[in-house]
Amino acid sequence: LPSRAPERSFLAMAMNPDLRKEREAASFDTELLTHVLDGGADRTRRRREIETLVLNDPDFKHEDVNFLSRSERYALAIKKSALMVMKLRELGIADPDEIYWFKRTCMGTFSAPIDLHYSMFTPTLENQCTVAQKEKWLPLARGFQIIGTYAQTEMGHG
Numbered sequence: 001l002p003s004r005a006p007e008r009s010f011l012a013m014a015m016n017p018d019l020r021k022e023r024e025a026a027s028f029d030t031e032l033l034t035h036v037l038d039g040g041a042d043r044t045r046r047r048r049e050i051e052t053l054v055l056n057d058p059d060f061k062h063e064d065v066n067f068l069s070r071s072e073r074y075a076l077a078i079k080k081s082a083l084m085v086m087k088l089r090e091l092g093i094a095d096p097d098e099i100y101w102f103k104r105t106c107m108g109t110f111s112a113p114i115d116l117h118y119s120m121f122t123p124t125l126e127n128q129c130t131v132a133q134k135e136k137w138l139p140l141a142r143g144f145q146i147i148g149t150y151a152q153t154e155m156g157h158g
Helices: 017-024 030-038 041-055 070-091 096-107 115-128 131-142
Strands: none
Touching: 030 041, 041 096, 070 096, 096 115, 115 131
16 A cells, blocks of 8 residues: 555544544545645645634634524624635735635635625636736736626526
8 A cells, every 4th residue: 555644734633533534544645636636735735734824713713603593694704704805815815726725714614705706706707808807807806805796687587
């Protein structure tokens, strides 16, 4: 069996023990697979660095949202989204993949009020703007100087 490097992520330290056992018993190098999925060892290192920044930040402690009311979940999502944008600016994180890693670690599976900005608004700018429009608007969107949304109607329906 090839040697496997130990998981270095704080997320891995909180891993379900059964999942950890299965990964340790794998017949392949799970660290190498991680590098392939991340796009290289340097990107794995950077992803883990960003995860660690978030996980060590007391502002992003994870509450159990299952016991919160809808209004409390909404208020928490707004708070975390605003905090996340502020921290991304402070840390100078502007690369879309790095923003995704930061957001995923910060918000977990919790829906964020800013999700449409990432999933629809920015890709629409990337794919439908002229070069001049991209040069103007993409840096503003990626730097959170503007936060957008997305709306669409069907032909003949609105």
